[in-house]
Amino acid sequence: MSNSKSLLSAVASLAASAMLIRSITNEFIPHEVIEFFYSGLHNLSRQFSTQLTIVIEEFQGVSKNQVFEAAEAYLGKKATLSALRVKAGKSENDKKLSFGVDRDEEVDDEFEGVRVRWKFLCVQAESSRNRHHDMNASLRSEIRYYELSFHKRHKEKIFNSYLPYVLDRAKAIKQENMAVKLHTIDYRSYWKEDGVKFGHSMTFSTLAIDAGLKKELVNDLDKFVKGKEFYKKTGKAWKRGYLLYGPPGTGKSSLIAAMACYLNYDIYDLDLTVVGDNNDLKNLILAMSNRSILVMEDIDCTIKLQNREEDKEAVNNGDNKVTLSGLLNVIDGLWSCCGEERIIIFTTNHKDGLDPALLRPGRMDMHVHLSYCNFSAFEQLAFNYLGISQHKLFEQIEGLLRDVQVTPAEIAGELIKNSDAAGECLQDIVTFLHNKKILQAKTKIDQNIKEDHELGGEKL
Numbered sequence: 001m002s003n004s005k006s007l008l009s010a011v012a013s014l015a016a017s018a019m020l021i022r023s024i025t026n027e028f029i030p031h032e033v034i035e036f037f038y039s040g041l042h043n044l045s046r047q048f049s050t051q052l053t054i055v056i057e058e059f060q061g062v063s064k065n066q067v068f069e070a071a072e073a074y075l076g077k078k079a080t081l082s083a084l085r086v087k088a089g090k091s092e093n094d095k096k097l098s099f100g101v102d103r104d105e106e107v108d109d110e111f112e113g114v115r116v117r118w119k120f121l122c123v124q125a126e127s128s129r130n131r132h133h134d135m136n137a138s139l140r141s142e143i144r145y146y147e148l149s150f151h152k153r154h155k156e157k158i159f160n161s162y163l164p165y166v167l168d169r170a171k172a173i174k175q176e177n178m179a180v181k182l183h184t185i186d187y188r189s190y191w192k193e194d195g196v197k198f199g200h201s202m203t204f205s206t207l208a209i210d211a212g213l214k215k216e217l218v219n220d221l222d223k224f225v226k227g228k229e230f231y232k233k234t235g236k237a238w239k240r241g242y243l244l245y246g247p248p249g250t251g252k253s254s255l256i257a258a259m260a261c262y263l264n265y266d267i268y269d270l271d272l273t274v275v276g277d278n279n280d281l282k283n284l285i286l287a288m289s290n291r292s293i294l295v296m297e298d299i300d301c302t303i304k305l306q307n308r309e310e311d312k313e314a315v316n317n318g319d320n321k322v323t324l325s326g327l328l329n330v331i332d333g334l335w336s337c338c339g340e341e342r343i344i345i346f347t348t349n350h351k352d353g354l355d356p357a358l359l360r361p362g363r364m365d366m367h368v369h370l371s372y373c374n375f376s377a378f379e380q381l382a383f384n385y386l387g388i389s390q391h392k393l394f395e396q397i398e399g400l401l402r403d404v405q406v407t408p409a410e411i412a413g414e415l416i417k418n419s420d421a422a423g424e425c426l427q428d429i430v431t432f433l434h435n436k437k438i439l440q441a442k443t444k445i446d447q448n449i450k451e452d453h454e455l456g457g458e459k460l
């Protein structure tokens with residue numbers, strides 16, 4: 001007790017002496033001398049300080065500072081790990097919650113063994129009124145900025161590697177959180193502004209295609225996305241082309257939706273019949289964003305593409321149409337080098353109807369045949385619609401699927417009719433497949449008879 005009393009009186013007398021010294025100094029020592037003393041002290045402490053701090057303000061003049069925006073996105077998730085107060089929010093175009101650092105909060109990070117500390121700060125705009133270069137500052141009520149501190153000896157690494165890494169990561173984080181959009185063109189051959197939120201819920205887990213093909217496609221996409229260095233090294237444009245072909249209802253559009261959801265890429269749906277000419281086509285390609293999928297559906301029937309000779313004729317005749325060479329330029333000509341991380345998909349029901357120039361090796365990187373429903377695709381559909389992985393009727397259905405040509409769309413149509421009662425539904429599918437088998441056998445016989453007749457007619 002007496003100890004704490006004497007400690008208190010010591011602190012009190014120390015404080016009183018400090019105040020006395022301060023008032024004596026203020027009164028008797030000239031202001032300039034005090035300033036000189038303080039700045040000397042400041043310089044001395046700077047010389048001994050091992051820390052370097054980078055200040056990253058929200059605005060650079062009138063425009064937003066991209067490093068500030070990147071820090072906001074990059075630190076969001078990290079803030080949930082170490083900060084004591086975290087901001088959370090979600091806009092209509094976000095897929096999930098996003099987080100942010102609250103004011104005066106600190107976030108620690110580590111990069112290649114270097115520890116750094118971020119701090120988010122806000123000051124009233126009045127305090128920076130004398131910053132003439134920032135015209136906008138007076139219009140804003142506060143100046144927001146990050147301070148990034150680290151040991152001086154890591155200066156080079158932070159400037160040359162860490163900050164570029166933060167910019168890259170932030171870009172990826174923003175893109176991951178953005179809902180996929182579908183872009184279509186308007187009557188003037190421009191992409192409609194903003195696009196619409198792509199509501200398709202097809203994913204690779206619900207897509208009913210052969211399991212082996214599915215795996216191959218996912219691996220191919222993974223390799224493409226991670227291929228930045230490979231494309232740079234080989235001097236190739238960072239793009240990939242897929243030709244999806246197969247009968248109607250085998251899942252070409254569904255596969256495109258699954259790819260877009262998997263990669264989180266926007267889809268640009270290009271209807272060539274609406275595009276005025278090659279020049280319009282070129283402008284549309286230039287206006288697409290990176291990390292996107294350009295889709296041209298039913299390429300064989302939306303437009304009649306002239307071959308190279310006819311191209312010239314079309315141009316001479318002033319025909320305002322997209323020509324085959326215009327299209328080939330998008331695939332592997334000069335226009336194809338615009339942008340990066342882009343996928344081009346053509347779909348067709350009749351691969352044979354396509355111009356051989358489009359099919360030449362190397363033109364479309366992967367030709368994907370989507371065919372009739374096999375048992376592995378059926379199992380996926382049964383799981384999607386009925387929530388079951390096995391049933392006593394599966395064996396019978398497997399046998400029937402070997403003999404019957406039926407599309408996944410047809411099976412999906414049957415499954416949806418009675419999805420509450422799995423047993424009844426599967427029984428209906430057996431009947432459906434039986435009937436289809438009989439019908440297909442009858443059609444085949446009729447066809448044979450017809451061909452025999454035609455042959456007989458020719459002989460006569």
Ligand SMILES: Nc1ncnc2c1ncn2[C@@H]1O[C@H](COP(=O)(O)OP(=O)(O)OP(=O)(O)O)[C@@H](O)[C@H]1O
Pocket residue numbers: 206207208209246247248249250251252253254255349408409410412
């Ligand atoms: N492989 C599949 N996996 C899951 N569902 C499928 C599949 N194929 C078709 N479907 C179902 O059938 C519907 C129509 O299929 P989709 O539009 O993908 O076929 P498509 O091959 O693109 O047809 P088209 O050639 O007529 O454009 C889909 O909305 C989906 O419900």
